[in-house]
Amino acid sequence: MKENPRDALLRVDMEAGRLIKDGFLGEDHRPLSDIISQDLDTLAGLQVSHVELGRAMRRLTRKGMAAIGETVDAGDYLVKTEEYMGWLGCPFKDARRAAKRNTLVRDKATNKEMRWSDLTIHLIEEHAFFQGKGSAFRLEPEALAAFLGLPGALVPQDE
Numbered sequence: 594m595k596e597n598p599r600d601a602l603l604r605v606d607m608e609a610g611r612l613i614k615d616g617f618l619g620e621d622h623r624p625l626s627d628i629i630s631q632d633l634d635t636l637a638g639l640q641v642s643h644v645e646l647g648r649a650m651r652r653l654t655r656k657g658m659a660a661i662g663e664t665v666d667a668g669d670y671l672v673k674t675e676e677y678m679g680w681l682g683c684p685f686k687d688a689r690r691a692a693k694r695n696t697l698v699r700d701k702a703t704n705k706e707m708r709w710s711d712l713t714i715h716l717i718e719e720h721a722f723f724q725g726k727g728s729a730f731r732l733e734p735e736a737l738a739a740f741l742g743l744p745g746a747l748v749p750q751d752e
């Protein structure tokens with residue numbers, strides 16, 4: 594499918610060396626709309642929404658924020674969140690920005706680990722953008738949903 598002009602512009606900023614050193618696209622040459630729609634199809638098959646995934650990720654990051662740089666017990670998971678100076682702007686140019694904060698989560702039962710930044714959470718929650726194939730920060734929707742125990746609710750609720 595041909596890329597629309599707006600997406601083509603967004604895509605330029607997602608390449609390596611623009612907003613962030615490694616970019617958001619990896620080796621993925623598909624139009625943005627195709628990357629997003631294929632991941633949405635995967636999620637539809639799993640009956641999980643990108644918003645639910647983003648919220649579950651954010652809840653875990655908040656647990657880690659209780660003790661920055663330390664490993665925090667969060668029920669079925671261990672969470673370690675680290676913060677750095679500064680902010681990262683959203684490449685979709687919605688005037689949103691994310692603190693430079695990384696979260697490493699380990700599932701106690703399986704010892705499996707996943708890591709994400711606050712910007713990654715925003716991209717998934719708001720834009721259904723899991724990043725391009727081959728990007729160091731891409732999270733595969735299926736693996737992420739399984740890790741977070743969704744659909745269902747392994748991740749502890751705040752409220």
Ligand SMILES: [Zn+2]
Pocket residue numbers: 683684685686687689715716719720
């Ligand atoms: Zn955004």
